Amino acid sequence: MILWKINVKIIKILIDYLKRERGVSVKKIFIVFVLVFIVLAEACGNTFAQTLVLSPMEYEKEKNVLYSLGVLGDSDIKDNVDDQTITRAEAVEILVRVIGKGKLVDYAGDVVNFKDMKGHWANRYVNVAAGTRIITWDQEAFRPDDKVTYAEFVTMLVRMIGGSDVAEENGQWYDENMYYVAAEPTENTLFWPENYTTYAYFYGITDTNYISKANQIMTKKEVIELCYRILKKPMWQGLVYDLVESGSKGIKLTSDEDRYNILEEKLGVVVIKDVDIGKVDTNARKIYFYDNSKKYHWFKVKDYIKLDNLYTGIDDYEIWINEDNEVVNISFE
Numbered sequence: 001m002i003l004w005k006i007n008v009k010i011i012k013i014l015i016d017y018l019k020r021e022r023g024v025s026v027k028k029i030f031i032v033f034v035l036v037f038i039v040l041a042e043a044c045g046n047t048f049a050q051t052l053v054l055s056p057m058e059y060e061k062e063k064n065v066l067y068s069l070g071v072l073g074d075s076d077i078k079d080n081v082d083d084q085t086i087t088r089a090e091a092v093e094i095l096v097r098v099i100g101k102g103k104l105v106d107y108a109g110d111v112v113n114f115k116d117m118k119g120h121w122a123n124r125y126v127n128v129a130a131g132t133r134i135i136t137w138d139q140e141a142f143r144p145d146d147k148v149t150y151a152e153f154v155t156m157l158v159r160m161i162g163g164s165d166v167a168e169e170n171g172q173w174y175d176e177n178m179y180y181v182a183a184e185p186t187e188n189t190l191f192w193p194e195n196y197t198t199y200a201y202f203y204g205i206t207d208t209n210y211i212s213k214a215n216q217i218m219t220k221k222e223v224i225e226l227c228y229r230i231l232k233k234p235m236w237q238g239l240v241y242d243l244v245e246s247g248s249k250g251i252k253l254t255s256d257e258d259r260y261n262i263l264e265e266k267l268g269v270v271v272i273k274d275v276d277i278g279k280v281d282t283n284a285r286k287i288y289f290y291d292n293s294k295k296y297h298w299f300k301v302k303d304y305i306k307l308d309n310l311y312t313g314i315d316d317y318e319i320w321i322n323e324d325n326e327v328v329n330i331s332f333e
């Protein structure tokens with residue numbers, strides 16, 4: 001908004017210039033209008049660059065996939081909720097489901113670990129989130145009904161895949177693989193929330209570094225988009241433990257260990273790549289295909305997946321199958 005106001009002032013100055021000048025040449029008029037166009041284009045470009053942009057069809061698909069995996073509830077996919085803000089309690093509820101821990105809530109007990117959580121509907125979700133280190137215990141209050149900001153939610157996402165220790169290692173990295181060195185704080189040290197927003201950007205969780213709007217409130221649509229994006233991001237493997245929730249002193253998994261992601265490891269989804277779809281039955285809503293070992297399979301396909309635009313004889317599809325042997329996602333690689 002500030003950038004837009006500055007650009008409007010520039011345009012007014014240019015227009016005033018035209019009004020003052022007498023006998024302005026066509027060349028000068030042309031130059032002024034070119035400058036006006038550039039200013040407007042720059043303003044629009046900066047606005048769109050800071051926003052996650054998906055087509056309505058892509059977003060609806062992502063929302064339906066998350067719903068079918070139990071990440072979203074009925075209230076999350078109703079109409080007219082995408083642009084609503086979301087509380088910290090609601091954000092934690094979704095993230096607990098993202099890592100497949102929703103069933104643990106029934107056994108989490110009613111112990112109150114934060115002074116403002118007594119009697120709150122999300123107390124058990126918060127306890128599970130703290131137990132899996134999505135959030136920390138180092139604050140007396142959780143502020144469950146405050147709106148979640150970009151900085152807070154991105155921090156939870158990074159912690160969820162086990163990157164907290166790396167993000168907090170003074171925020172000093174020296175290559176795109178996020179390998180780091182322990183060092184004393186310097187003038188280049190990144191502190192919260194910039195260490196987490198920078199990590200999320202370099203790790204591909206976000207399209208841009210959210211530090212510029214760290215304190216802004218997120219919408220439900222933005223939360224859903226980031227949750228979908230993080231499903232296939234490799235989790236960090238601990239140096240001591242085989243696989244830990246928060247990847248204490250973790251190292252990035254190698255490419256052939258990418259199966260250790262939330263989608264497959266936590267949600268139990270089977271991901272089959274390089275699928276050649278042999279037949280599509282639109283009436284029965286089933287697809288038939290061979291896997292890499294030339295074994296023939298057929299699976300029921302979720303209703304929200306369009307079947308009329310699938311091509312047979314092309315081995316470039318990636319298919320996600322849930323624990324009920326239903327196809328929840330088909331993408332063209």
